[in-house]
Every structure is written in structure tokens, then in C-alpha cells.
Amino acid sequence: NQIPAYSSQWFQASQITNWLGTGTNISLVVVDFGTQTDEFENSYVFGIQYNGTITAEQALQLIQTETSYFNFTTSTNQIATLNLGSNSGNATATNPWKIYKGNDLSNWQTNSDLSQVNLSNTDWLGLSFSSRRPFIPQEASLSLSNATAQKIEFTIYPNPTSDYLNIQTEDE
Secondary structure, eight states: OOOOOOSGGGOOGGGOOOEEEOSSEEEEEEEEEEEEETTEEEEEEEEEEESSOEEHHHHHHHHHHHOSSEEEEEETTEEEEEEETTEEEEOOSSSOOEEEEESSTTOOEEESSGGGOEEOTTOEEEEESSSSOOOOOEEOOTTTTOSSOOOOOOEEESSSOSSOOEEEOSOO
16 A cells, blocks of 8 residues: 655655656656545656756656656646646646655655746655645556556567567567
8 A cells, every 4th residue: 555655765766767858967756646546546756857957847848748648737837737647637726736845755845836946956846636745656657548558479589689670479
């Protein structure tokens, strides 16, 4: 079972396998919808790379540019809508997106709007569409929108190669 992310020992940047962007600095962006599906919290993380510093809005724009399943809009430096796969959160006056910044999951500091958050190397950005702080995330991947995944067996040869590569499978 997932538990509240109040300790950095429960998730680390080294768990990210796919990074978005380029550069020498890294940050994690955690998006938590405050809901649960099939015993998993709907809390996702993106690893981003950049140079220098980056604003919270620029971090979200980087994710939106490099993925097809992430989309957000803003209004007066607040997140108005955020969609990630089949999850969505539309801010209202009584239920806005909450913005957090920290160095890991144990030291989130609340911020009032996107313009007040600047990320530098190893900073984390947390977004929560509920009353809780972001939970332990699962790495966001291209399979977010697929409820079921089917494995396909294949063979690739020769390995190594410098010219032609053959891929053999019985599936289409």
C-alpha cells in the first residue's frame, strides 16, 4: 500500500528511468490527483533535465511539449486544468491545485502561485489536487492511458550490428 510521502526514503530521483529535456540540472515534478485506482495512488512523477534554473510553469511546459498524455492550462499564475492520461483536475475556488517545492518528499513548502516557484538542480515541484501533500509517486510513462498492456515476443539480431538489424515476431 502507498503511504503519505513525508520521508525521502520512500522515493528517490535514482528511480526515474526516462528523463525529459536536456541539461546538467535535474528536478522531479510530482503530480498527485488525490485519488486511488486499484490500490495505487494516482500520483505520478516526471524527471526533467535543464540548464540553469527553470520556473514551475516552464517545467510543466517542458513535460507538455515532450509527452502526448500531459496537458495543462493556467489562469492568473494558478493551474486551471491539468490532465495526465485518464486523470484530470479542474481547479475551482474551493478546490484549487496546490503547489509545493522541496528537495525531496519530506520537506514540501507550500507556494501560492506558479510565478513564485523557481527550480534549480535537485529541487522538486509538487502539484496536488486534494487536501493532501503529494503521495509516493509512480513514474509517469507512455502507457498511462492504456488500461491493459499486451506483451509481444520478438527477436532482434544480429547483436552487435553496424549495418542491418532484423526484428522477428509472430505478431503484427
